[in-house]
Amino acid sequence: MKPTFIPHLSVDCVLFGFDDKQLKVLVQRRDKVEGEDSKLPSGMLKLPGRLIYEEEYLKDAAISIVGELVEDSNIPLKQFQVYGNPNRIKSPNDLLWLQKQTNLPITRVVTISFYALIKIDESKSNLLDKHRAEWVSIKDAVGLAFDHDVIVCDAYDHLKKELTTTPLEFHLLPQYFPLNSLQSLYEVILAQKFDNRNFRKKILKLPYLIESDKKEQDVTHRPAKLYQFNEDIYKNNKRELNLFFL
Amino acid sequence: MKPTFIPHLSVDCVLFGFDDKQLKVLVQRRDKVEGEDSKLPSGMLKLPGRLIYEEEYLKDAAISIVGELVEDSNIPLKQFQVYGNPNRIKSPNDLLWLQKQTNLPITRVVTISFYALIKIDESKSNLLDKHRAEWVSIKDAVGLAFDHDVIVCDAYDHLKKELTTTPLEFHLLPQYFPLNSLQSLYEVILAQKFDNRNFRKKILKLPYLIESDKKEQDVTHRPAKLYQFNEDIYKNNKRELNLFFL
């Protein structure tokens, strides 16, 4: 028996990435709807997401949505907010698109949104192309379809809050990274400058931040030492480190 | 036209109260289901909640659920987690009860849970009696129907976390309260003792905690000064006070 969608329930994912300069969000271009504004060259951008199947776990739906776009299978997904206003899908284009996609008489859709942090270079670009997905700077993630602008903003607020109490940063960085990347990650996400010496002092106290013997390659200046995150140490010391930063 | 339920979506509310000794949760006794274990004298306890109507805002559903039990109309409700496993309603009794209540062919229900903090003496006991609701200590809130044990635990975790960054405490206390009630609230909820002098020093720095000229009445010892919370001052100073405590 073919699995069927529940016409009232969807999952949307806000996937964050960081490229050493900017915080980015992964968005997907949707097919143009018959009758959609013909001035537009192509369909609108939206967050990755879909209706869920009758027998599907919410988290599994989120995992499969992310899995289509990103190779890493160990992405920490966090459910952060539900959007359920009966009229949240107000644009006729949005409704049309949904009905065409699903072949269902869609009226109201309650969406459960997840967010996840992704190492950008792990999401291979052929996968992205295949699903018409692209990374855009969080500042440019406006004018999205449905109420996805709001969802992105809320997810970003969540991320900022969470980042001051939990070391999420390591999911956004490659396995080996210089301390200055970590600092700029904080500065970009929290929109706040930190003193380099004090930042290092503080961050180096964290037991789960491990110095490696590797160095930056192919840079035109003094190469930085590379560090990595040790998840086991983090998990074992979690209790004592409840509010660890800022 | 009579409003109809969406058979897949419900809202459940975890309502917390504090009585100067214990953290409490408001639970509701459900009607006994035909065929339910006859050894039990009465129906099981559950969280206040219900399916939502087709055109209903999620938050409005939560507000109406709380409104039935509590007189205060200014309860801050916070959506905190969705429970959507396809088999979260596993007990036959739970399914039976739902189907009988709603007259709908219930299979899977995704529930959006909210929590709120309530001044216990504002929830008049006749309202509670009418809906077979009662305050139970958080420790005794086990063996609830559906997966409500889990929901209560998760809400409590949320509350603990939130309480260390936001002054939620004032929603749990009467308008005028002694500082020692505030301290015991923290101690009970966070399960942690604080030094009385240091606690006072810290808490008295908060600009939104206002000394009144009232004193405790009818106590058999030195009466304490009573304080109150000024919400306006809190809102105006919020930015500077992001992580304010502990």
Place this chain on the structure above:
DNA sequence: AAAGAAAGCGTATATTTTACATTAACGAGC
């Protein structure tokens, strides 16, 4: 070998946190 560019480091001062014990104010009971 000189210049450019980012990495990496230390100290003095201010602020915050911690630890700790006694006196003050009231009602109850004699």
Place this chain on the structure above:
DNA sequence: GCTCGTTAATGTAAAATATACGCTTTCTTT
């Protein structure tokens, strides 16, 4: 109206943490 029981209320010194601040090192490029 004095004593006792009970909880409220308070200060200080030592330790830990956070802040402010500028120069030297190490590598690449030319």
